[in-house]
Amino acid sequence: MYELHTDRLVLRGWRESDLGPWAAMNADPAVREYLPGVLTREQSEASAARFQADLDGRGWGWWAVEVGATGEFIGFTGLDPVDDGMPFNGVEAGWRLARSASGHGYASEGARAAVAFGFQRLGLAEILAVTAATNLRSQAVMRRIGMTRDPADDFDDPGVPDGPLRRSVVYRLRAEDQRPVRRQAPSRPYPTQGA
Template sequence: MRMLRTERLVLREWRESDLGPWAALNADPQVREHFPGVLSRAESDASVARFQRDLEARGWGWWAVEVRATGEFVGFAGLDPVEEELPVTGVEAGWRLARSAWGHGYATEAGRAALGFGFESLGLPEVVAITTATNLPSQAVMRRLGMAHDPADDFEDPTVPPGPLRPSVVYRRRRPLSG
Protein backbone atom coordinates (compact mmCIF):
# COMPACT_ATOMS: atom_id res chain seq x y z
CA MET A 1 0.00 0.00 0.00
CA ARG A 2 1.24 3.47 -0.88
CA MET A 3 2.25 5.91 1.83
CA LEU A 4 3.13 9.50 0.99
CA ARG A 5 5.61 11.55 2.98
CA THR A 6 6.10 15.28 2.89
CA GLU A 7 8.42 17.47 4.90
CA ARG A 8 5.99 17.57 7.83
CA LEU A 9 3.27 14.99 7.13
CA VAL A 10 2.64 11.32 6.48
CA LEU A 11 -0.37 10.29 4.39
CA ARG A 12 -0.92 6.66 5.35
CA GLU A 13 -3.41 3.86 5.78
CA TRP A 14 -5.92 4.10 8.59
CA ARG A 15 -5.38 2.65 12.06
CA GLU A 16 -7.80 1.67 14.80
CA SER A 17 -6.37 4.52 16.88
CA ASP A 18 -7.57 7.03 14.24
CA LEU A 19 -11.25 6.21 14.78
CA GLY A 20 -11.75 8.35 17.89
CA PRO A 21 -9.99 11.47 16.60
CA TRP A 22 -11.69 11.09 13.21
CA ALA A 23 -15.09 10.85 14.89
CA ALA A 24 -14.33 13.93 17.00
CA LEU A 25 -13.30 15.84 13.88
CA ASN A 26 -16.54 14.85 12.12
CA ALA A 27 -18.63 15.77 15.18
CA ASP A 28 -17.18 19.31 15.23
CA PRO A 29 -19.72 21.76 13.75
CA GLN A 30 -16.93 24.14 12.68
CA VAL A 31 -15.08 21.42 10.77
CA ARG A 32 -18.37 20.34 9.18
CA GLU A 33 -19.58 23.90 8.48
CA HIS A 34 -19.58 23.30 4.71
CA PHE A 35 -21.31 19.91 4.91
CA PRO A 36 -24.99 19.16 5.54
CA GLY A 37 -24.27 18.18 9.15
CA VAL A 38 -22.00 16.45 11.61
CA LEU A 39 -21.47 12.69 11.51
CA SER A 40 -22.38 10.20 14.21
CA ARG A 41 -19.67 7.89 15.51
CA ALA A 42 -21.14 5.05 13.44
CA GLU A 43 -21.14 7.16 10.26
CA SER A 44 -17.59 8.28 10.92
CA ASP A 45 -16.39 4.72 11.55
CA ALA A 46 -18.16 3.54 8.37
CA SER A 47 -16.35 6.21 6.34
CA VAL A 48 -12.98 4.94 7.60
CA ALA A 49 -13.94 1.38 6.65
CA ARG A 50 -14.73 2.60 3.09
CA PHE A 51 -11.52 4.61 2.89
CA GLN A 52 -9.42 1.65 4.03
CA ARG A 53 -11.13 -0.75 1.58
CA ASP A 54 -10.40 1.67 -1.27
CA LEU A 55 -6.76 2.03 -0.22
CA GLU A 56 -6.35 -1.73 -0.08
CA ALA A 57 -8.07 -2.26 -3.45
CA ARG A 58 -6.42 0.57 -5.41
CA GLY A 59 -3.34 1.53 -3.42
CA TRP A 60 -4.59 5.13 -3.24
CA GLY A 61 -7.58 7.06 -1.95
CA TRP A 62 -8.35 9.05 1.18
CA TRP A 63 -5.31 8.63 3.41
CA ALA A 64 -5.11 9.37 7.12
CA VAL A 65 -2.83 12.36 7.75
CA GLU A 66 -0.43 12.51 10.65
CA VAL A 67 2.18 15.04 11.69
CA ARG A 68 5.62 13.46 11.25
CA ALA A 69 7.22 15.16 14.26
CA THR A 70 4.58 14.01 16.76
CA GLY A 71 2.68 11.13 15.11
CA GLU A 72 -0.55 13.03 15.80
CA PHE A 73 -3.50 12.14 13.57
CA VAL A 74 -4.90 15.40 12.15
CA GLY A 75 -7.37 14.38 9.41
CA PHE A 76 -7.47 13.03 5.90
CA ALA A 77 -6.31 13.95 2.42
CA GLY A 78 -5.92 12.26 -0.91
CA LEU A 79 -7.61 11.37 -4.14
CA ASP A 80 -10.83 9.59 -4.99
CA PRO A 81 -12.96 9.12 -8.09
CA VAL A 82 -15.66 11.79 -8.27
CA GLU A 83 -19.02 10.51 -7.02
CA GLU A 84 -21.18 9.12 -9.85
CA GLU A 85 -24.14 11.35 -8.91
CA LEU A 86 -22.19 14.52 -9.72
CA PRO A 87 -22.06 16.19 -13.14
CA VAL A 88 -18.24 16.24 -13.01
CA THR A 89 -16.05 13.26 -13.83
CA GLY A 90 -12.48 12.34 -13.05
CA VAL A 91 -10.43 12.06 -9.88
CA GLU A 92 -10.93 14.50 -7.04
CA ALA A 93 -8.35 15.80 -4.56
CA GLY A 94 -9.59 16.59 -1.07
CA TRP A 95 -8.71 17.15 2.56
CA ARG A 96 -10.38 17.59 5.93
CA LEU A 97 -8.41 18.53 9.01
CA ALA A 98 -9.13 18.94 12.70
CA ARG A 99 -9.36 22.56 13.85
CA SER A 100 -6.10 22.14 15.78
CA ALA A 101 -4.37 21.57 12.43
CA TRP A 102 -5.80 24.64 10.69
CA GLY A 103 -3.50 27.52 9.83
CA HIS A 104 -0.30 25.44 9.55
CA GLY A 105 -0.33 24.90 5.78
CA TYR A 106 -1.05 21.18 6.22
CA ALA A 107 -3.96 21.10 3.75
CA THR A 108 -1.79 22.65 1.04
CA GLU A 109 1.13 20.35 1.84
CA ALA A 110 -1.05 17.23 1.82
CA GLY A 111 -2.89 18.39 -1.30
CA ARG A 112 0.40 18.96 -3.10
CA ALA A 113 1.50 15.42 -2.22
CA ALA A 114 -1.81 13.98 -3.45
CA LEU A 115 -1.62 15.91 -6.74
CA GLY A 116 1.99 14.81 -7.26
CA PHE A 117 0.99 11.20 -6.70
CA GLY A 118 -1.95 11.54 -9.09
CA PHE A 119 0.15 13.03 -11.86
CA GLU A 120 3.42 11.12 -11.39
CA SER A 121 2.32 7.69 -10.17
CA LEU A 122 -1.18 7.38 -11.63
CA GLY A 123 -0.50 9.37 -14.81
CA LEU A 124 -3.73 11.32 -14.43
CA PRO A 125 -4.18 14.01 -17.07
CA GLU A 126 -6.14 16.20 -14.64
CA VAL A 127 -7.30 16.37 -11.03
CA VAL A 128 -10.38 18.25 -9.84
CA ALA A 129 -11.37 19.62 -6.45
CA ILE A 130 -14.97 20.32 -5.50
CA THR A 131 -16.39 22.29 -2.60
CA THR A 132 -19.34 24.46 -1.70
CA ALA A 133 -19.37 27.97 -3.09
CA THR A 134 -19.26 29.20 0.52
CA ASN A 135 -16.09 27.30 1.48
CA LEU A 136 -13.59 30.08 0.83
CA PRO A 137 -10.74 28.57 2.91
CA SER A 138 -10.81 25.37 0.85
CA GLN A 139 -10.93 27.37 -2.37
CA ALA A 140 -7.84 29.28 -1.19
CA VAL A 141 -6.03 25.94 -0.76
CA MET A 142 -7.10 24.96 -4.29
CA ARG A 143 -5.61 28.17 -5.68
CA ARG A 144 -2.36 27.62 -3.72
CA LEU A 145 -2.20 24.19 -5.37
CA GLY A 146 -2.28 25.85 -8.79
CA MET A 147 -5.84 24.80 -9.49
CA ALA A 148 -8.05 27.03 -11.61
CA HIS A 149 -11.76 27.74 -11.24
CA ASP A 150 -14.02 28.03 -14.27
CA PRO A 151 -17.54 29.19 -13.33
CA ALA A 152 -18.88 27.18 -16.29
CA ASP A 153 -18.08 24.02 -14.26
CA ASP A 154 -20.10 25.09 -11.20
CA PHE A 155 -23.20 23.06 -10.36
CA GLU A 156 -25.94 22.42 -7.81
CA ASP A 157 -24.90 19.32 -5.85
CA PRO A 158 -27.77 16.78 -6.10
CA THR A 159 -26.42 14.91 -3.04
CA VAL A 160 -26.95 17.95 -0.77
CA PRO A 161 -30.36 19.17 0.43
CA PRO A 162 -31.54 22.46 -1.11
CA GLY A 163 -30.00 25.45 0.63
CA PRO A 164 -26.79 27.45 0.87
CA LEU A 165 -24.52 24.36 0.72
CA ARG A 166 -25.86 23.06 -2.58
CA PRO A 167 -24.06 25.45 -4.99
CA SER A 168 -20.68 23.85 -5.72
CA VAL A 169 -17.53 25.07 -7.40
CA VAL A 170 -15.01 23.02 -9.33
CA TYR A 171 -11.30 23.72 -9.56
CA ARG A 172 -9.04 21.87 -11.99
CA ARG A 173 -5.37 21.29 -12.46
CA ARG A 174 -3.92 19.62 -15.51
CA ARG A 175 -0.81 17.47 -15.35
CA PRO A 176 2.26 19.63 -15.81
CA LEU A 177 4.03 19.20 -19.11
CA SER A 178 7.24 17.23 -18.72
CA GLY A 179 10.45 18.51 -20.13
Protein backbone atom coordinates (compact mmCIF):
# COMPACT_ATOMS: atom_id res chain seq x y z
CA MET A 1 0.00 0.00 0.00
CA TYR A 2 1.21 3.48 -0.81
CA GLU A 3 1.18 6.36 1.65
CA LEU A 4 1.23 9.91 0.31
CA HIS A 5 2.61 13.00 2.06
CA THR A 6 1.99 16.66 1.29
CA ASP A 7 3.16 19.76 3.14
CA ARG A 8 0.33 19.39 5.68
CA LEU A 9 -1.36 16.03 5.13
CA VAL A 10 -0.75 12.29 5.26
CA LEU A 11 -2.87 10.04 3.04
CA ARG A 12 -2.62 6.64 4.69
CA GLY A 13 -4.38 3.39 5.51
CA TRP A 14 -7.40 3.24 7.79
CA ARG A 15 -6.98 2.69 11.54
CA GLU A 16 -9.34 1.55 14.26
CA SER A 17 -9.07 5.04 15.78
CA ASP A 18 -10.52 6.53 12.56
CA LEU A 19 -13.84 4.70 12.88
CA GLY A 20 -15.43 6.96 15.51
CA PRO A 21 -14.71 10.24 13.72
CA TRP A 22 -15.55 8.65 10.36
CA ALA A 23 -18.95 7.54 11.67
CA ALA A 24 -19.55 11.01 13.14
CA MET A 25 -18.77 12.59 9.76
CA ASN A 26 -21.18 10.28 7.96
CA ALA A 27 -23.92 10.98 10.50
CA ASP A 28 -23.54 14.75 9.94
CA PRO A 29 -26.18 16.02 7.48
CA ALA A 30 -23.90 18.95 6.53
CA VAL A 31 -21.08 16.59 5.48
CA ARG A 32 -23.56 14.39 3.56
CA GLU A 33 -25.49 17.33 2.05
CA TYR A 34 -24.75 16.25 -1.53
CA LEU A 35 -24.93 12.50 -0.89
CA PRO A 36 -28.04 10.36 -0.48
CA GLY A 37 -28.66 10.44 3.27
CA VAL A 38 -26.58 9.92 6.39
CA LEU A 39 -24.98 6.58 7.31
CA THR A 40 -25.27 4.45 10.40
CA ARG A 41 -22.19 3.53 12.43
CA GLU A 42 -22.29 0.05 10.89
CA GLN A 43 -22.46 1.44 7.33
CA SER A 44 -19.54 3.78 8.03
CA GLU A 45 -17.42 0.97 9.47
CA ALA A 46 -18.25 -1.26 6.50
CA SER A 47 -17.19 1.47 4.07
CA ALA A 48 -13.86 1.96 5.89
CA ALA A 49 -13.27 -1.81 5.75
CA ARG A 50 -13.93 -1.80 1.98
CA PHE A 51 -11.59 1.17 1.51
CA GLN A 52 -8.80 -0.59 3.44
CA ALA A 53 -9.35 -3.83 1.51
CA ASP A 54 -8.88 -1.90 -1.75
CA LEU A 55 -5.71 -0.27 -0.41
CA ASP A 56 -4.37 -3.66 0.67
CA GLY A 57 -5.33 -5.30 -2.61
CA ARG A 58 -4.08 -2.79 -5.16
CA GLY A 59 -2.00 -0.31 -3.13
CA TRP A 60 -4.20 2.74 -3.78
CA GLY A 61 -7.80 3.87 -3.33
CA TRP A 62 -9.64 6.00 -0.80
CA TRP A 63 -6.92 6.88 1.72
CA ALA A 64 -7.69 8.11 5.22
CA VAL A 65 -6.42 11.69 5.61
CA GLU A 66 -4.75 13.08 8.70
CA VAL A 67 -3.22 16.44 9.45
CA GLY A 68 0.49 15.71 9.67
CA ALA A 69 1.24 18.17 12.47
CA THR A 70 -1.43 16.83 14.82
CA GLY A 71 -2.29 13.32 13.61
CA GLU A 72 -5.97 14.33 13.51
CA PHE A 73 -8.12 12.22 11.16
CA ILE A 74 -10.14 14.56 8.93
CA GLY A 75 -11.69 12.34 6.25
CA PHE A 76 -10.65 10.68 3.02
CA THR A 77 -9.29 11.43 -0.43
CA GLY A 78 -7.93 9.35 -3.22
CA LEU A 79 -8.66 7.51 -6.42
CA ASP A 80 -11.05 4.70 -7.27
CA PRO A 81 -12.30 3.03 -10.43
CA VAL A 82 -15.65 4.44 -11.54
CA ASP A 83 -18.60 2.41 -10.25
CA ASP A 84 -20.33 -0.07 -12.53
CA GLY A 85 -23.46 1.29 -14.15
CA MET A 86 -22.06 4.76 -14.77
CA PRO A 87 -22.24 6.10 -18.35
CA PHE A 88 -18.41 6.25 -18.56
CA ASN A 89 -15.35 4.35 -17.38
CA GLY A 90 -12.12 5.47 -15.81
CA VAL A 91 -10.57 6.38 -12.48
CA GLU A 92 -12.22 8.96 -10.27
CA ALA A 93 -10.64 11.34 -7.77
CA GLY A 94 -12.70 12.09 -4.69
CA TRP A 95 -12.67 13.49 -1.18
CA ARG A 96 -14.87 13.91 1.87
CA LEU A 97 -13.74 15.91 4.88
CA ALA A 98 -15.14 16.66 8.30
CA ARG A 99 -16.92 19.97 8.62
CA SER A 100 -14.16 21.25 10.92
CA ALA A 101 -11.61 20.64 8.13
CA SER A 102 -13.46 22.77 5.56
CA GLY A 103 -11.99 26.06 4.44
CA HIS A 104 -8.33 25.15 5.03
CA GLY A 105 -7.46 24.01 1.51
CA TYR A 106 -7.09 20.40 2.63
CA ALA A 107 -9.42 19.01 -0.06
CA SER A 108 -7.41 20.63 -2.87
CA GLU A 109 -4.07 19.66 -1.30
CA GLY A 110 -5.05 16.03 -0.83
CA ALA A 111 -6.69 15.80 -4.26
CA ARG A 112 -3.59 17.20 -5.95
CA ALA A 113 -1.46 14.52 -4.28
CA ALA A 114 -3.85 11.75 -5.32
CA VAL A 115 -4.05 13.01 -8.90
CA ALA A 116 -0.25 13.34 -9.15
CA PHE A 117 0.04 9.75 -7.87
CA GLY A 118 -2.45 8.59 -10.50
CA PHE A 119 -0.55 10.17 -13.34
CA GLN A 120 3.02 9.59 -12.16
CA ARG A 121 2.83 6.22 -10.39
CA LEU A 122 -0.15 4.55 -12.12
CA GLY A 123 0.43 6.05 -15.56
CA LEU A 124 -3.21 7.05 -16.02
CA ALA A 125 -4.04 9.04 -19.13
CA GLU A 126 -7.03 10.77 -17.52
CA ILE A 127 -8.62 11.21 -14.09
CA LEU A 128 -12.15 12.41 -13.58
CA ALA A 129 -14.30 13.61 -10.71
CA VAL A 130 -18.06 13.45 -10.30
CA THR A 131 -20.42 15.37 -8.04
CA ALA A 132 -23.98 16.60 -7.81
CA ALA A 133 -24.61 19.57 -10.09
CA THR A 134 -25.57 21.60 -7.01
CA ASN A 135 -22.30 20.88 -5.15
CA LEU A 136 -20.49 24.08 -6.06
CA ARG A 137 -17.79 23.74 -3.38
CA SER A 138 -16.64 20.38 -4.68
CA GLN A 139 -16.68 21.72 -8.24
CA ALA A 140 -14.45 24.59 -7.06
CA VAL A 141 -11.91 22.02 -5.80
CA MET A 142 -12.06 20.28 -9.17
CA ARG A 143 -11.28 23.54 -10.96
CA ARG A 144 -8.49 24.38 -8.48
CA ILE A 145 -6.71 21.11 -9.26
CA GLY A 146 -6.91 21.85 -12.99
CA MET A 147 -9.96 19.83 -14.03
CA THR A 148 -12.42 21.08 -16.62
CA ARG A 149 -16.07 20.33 -17.30
CA ASP A 150 -17.90 19.73 -20.56
CA PRO A 151 -21.65 20.18 -19.95
CA ALA A 152 -22.25 17.50 -22.60
CA ASP A 153 -20.94 14.98 -20.03
CA ASP A 154 -23.58 15.91 -17.40
CA PHE A 155 -25.80 12.95 -16.53
CA ASP A 156 -28.39 11.58 -14.11
CA ASP A 157 -26.54 9.31 -11.66
CA PRO A 158 -28.25 5.89 -11.70
CA GLY A 159 -27.10 5.26 -8.12
CA VAL A 160 -28.91 8.30 -6.73
CA PRO A 161 -32.69 8.39 -6.17
CA ASP A 162 -34.81 10.84 -8.17
CA GLY A 163 -34.47 14.33 -6.75
CA PRO A 164 -32.16 17.35 -6.73
CA LEU A 165 -28.97 15.30 -6.18
CA ARG A 166 -29.41 13.00 -9.16
CA ARG A 167 -28.17 15.43 -11.82
CA SER A 168 -24.38 15.11 -11.82
CA VAL A 169 -21.42 16.78 -13.47
CA VAL A 170 -18.14 15.29 -14.62
CA TYR A 171 -14.81 17.09 -14.51
CA ARG A 172 -11.76 15.68 -16.28
CA LEU A 173 -8.01 16.15 -16.24
CA ARG A 174 -5.70 14.58 -18.81
CA ALA A 175 -2.12 13.72 -17.90
CA GLU A 176 -0.70 16.14 -20.45
CA ASP A 177 -2.79 18.99 -19.02
CA GLN A 178 -1.78 18.47 -15.40
CA ARG A 179 -0.24 21.46 -13.65
CA PRO A 180 3.04 20.84 -11.88
CA VAL A 181 2.51 19.93 -8.23
CA ARG A 182 4.25 22.14 -5.72
CA ARG A 183 6.82 20.53 -3.43
CA GLN A 184 5.52 17.17 -2.37
CA ALA A 185 7.21 14.21 -0.76
CA PRO A 186 7.24 11.20 -3.08
CA SER A 187 4.78 8.39 -2.52
CA ARG A 188 6.28 5.31 -1.00
CA PRO A 189 5.11 1.81 -0.30
CA TYR A 190 3.94 1.50 3.25
CA PRO A 191 3.70 -1.90 4.93
CA THR A 192 0.14 -2.93 5.61
CA GLN A 193 -0.86 -4.04 9.07
CA GLY A 194 0.36 -7.53 9.77
CA ALA A 195 2.90 -7.43 6.94
